[in-house]
Amino acid sequence: MNPILSDRPARVQPDSTWPAIIVQSATEVFQLMLNANIDAAQAPSGERPGQVCAMVGMAGSLTAVFRIRCSKESAHSIATKMLGGQNPGDESAVYDALGEVANMLAGNFKGKISGLSDGCALSVPTVITGENYDVYPHSGGHQIKVYFLYEGKPISITLELSG
Amino acid sequence: MKPIRVLIVDDSAVMRKIVERCLRQAGIDLTEVLEANNGLEGLAALQGRRVDLILSDINMPAMDGLEFLHGLQAVENAKGTPVVMITTEGSESRVVEALSAGARGYIRKPFTPDQVKERVTPLLAAAQ
Numbered sequence: 001m002n003p004i005l006s007d008r009p010a011r012v013q014p015d016s017t018w019p020a021i022i023v024q025s026a027t028e029v030f031q032l033m034l035n036a037n038i039d040a041a042q043a044p045s046g047e048r049p050g051q052v053c054a055m056v057g058m059a060g061s062l063t064a065v066f067r068i069r070c071s072k073e074s075a076h077s078i079a080t081k082m083l084g085g086q087n088p089g090d091e092s093a094v095y096d097a098l099g100e101v102a103n104m105l106a107g108n109f110k111g112k113i114s115g116l117s118d119g120c121a122l123s124v125p126t127v128i129t130g131e132n133y134d135v136y137p138h139s140g141g142h143q144i145k146v147y148f149l150y151e152g153k154p155i156s157i158t159l160e161l162s163g
Numbered sequence: 164m165k166p167i168r169v170l171i172v173d174d175s176a177v178m179r180k181i182v183e184r185c186l187r188q189a190g191i192d193l194t195e196v197l198e199a200n201n202g203l204e205g206l207a208a209l210q211g212r213r214v215d216l217i218l219s220d221i222n223m224p225a226m227d228g229l230e231f232l233h234g235l236q237a238v239e240n241a242k243g244t245p246v247v248m249i250t251t252e253g254s255e256s257r258v259v260e261a262l263s264a265g266a267r268g269y270i271r272k273p274f275t276p277d278q279v280k281e282r283v284t285p286l287l288a289a290a291q
Contacts, residue, residue, distance in 0.1 A: 032273035032274065079177065082181060083181070083184075093176065097177040100178050106251070107250075107252065107271075108251070117254055118256050122251065
């Protein structure tokens with residue numbers, strides 16, 4: 001077993017700096033892996049941010065799920081850019097790429113938070129497709145949500161925290 | 164630098180392609196690229212074959228990168244082959260564990276092609 005999960009590390013509490021750290025983590029991932037810029041944005045009014053959602057679980061000093069959600073078109077573009085302009089081909093490669101983005105976001109984020117880097121393990125990514133669903137936080141939990149524009153289309157990144 | 168054979172172990176096919184592209188961009192002549200989806204497949208890929216470089220993720224299903232490193236110690240074909248971990252794992256303790264288990268370096272995701280080049284080329288130069 002991962003020692004992080006057996007050693008019961010001290011809990012890390014979220015604070016007001018976390019949204020900015022999520023923004024910074026996402027910006028770095030997009031710049032380094034896609035050579036692309038993203039712009040922080042307001043929540044789109046009445047519009048769901050997309051049909052593809054990649055998630056990575058966090059366990060240990062923080063119990064949470066990191067989610068990135070975007071349109072199929074944005075997911076395809078992200079995969080293409082990650083592959084250096086090469087068409088990803090089938091949808092599985094597109095989902096694979098978005099899962100890796102979620103993985104790097106979560107890893108980059110936890111590396112910037114004192115107590116998370118050594119105290120929190122990541123799950124392998126999971127990808128959900130579809131639009132007509134909602135996610136309800138566990139009792140006592142809450143979420144930190146930020147929005148970006150990528151090629152003019154909204155992307156949401158959510159850190160779903162368990163209580 | 165002479166052409167090399169490389170094994171890339173990662174559960175993401177996209178990430179394996181990115182790593183391969185970074186190696187080629189670094190000017191490394193790859194004669195063969197073996198790919199594995201996890202540590203178990205990585206160990207199987209080395210049965211009867213020798214490679215010049217192994218790049219491995221840490222966080223993978225079935226057999227993770229640290230177990231893979233331990234498994235490599237029993238693979239005669241892998242003796243002396245440099246292993247570089249490529250991982251989102253920011254945990255210093257996991258990195259130290261990987262280095263203690265025989266990894267010769269690590270690259271943290273997200274990464275640039277230059278970072279791959281910086282880590283890998285000295286290892287290949289030393290091996291040649």
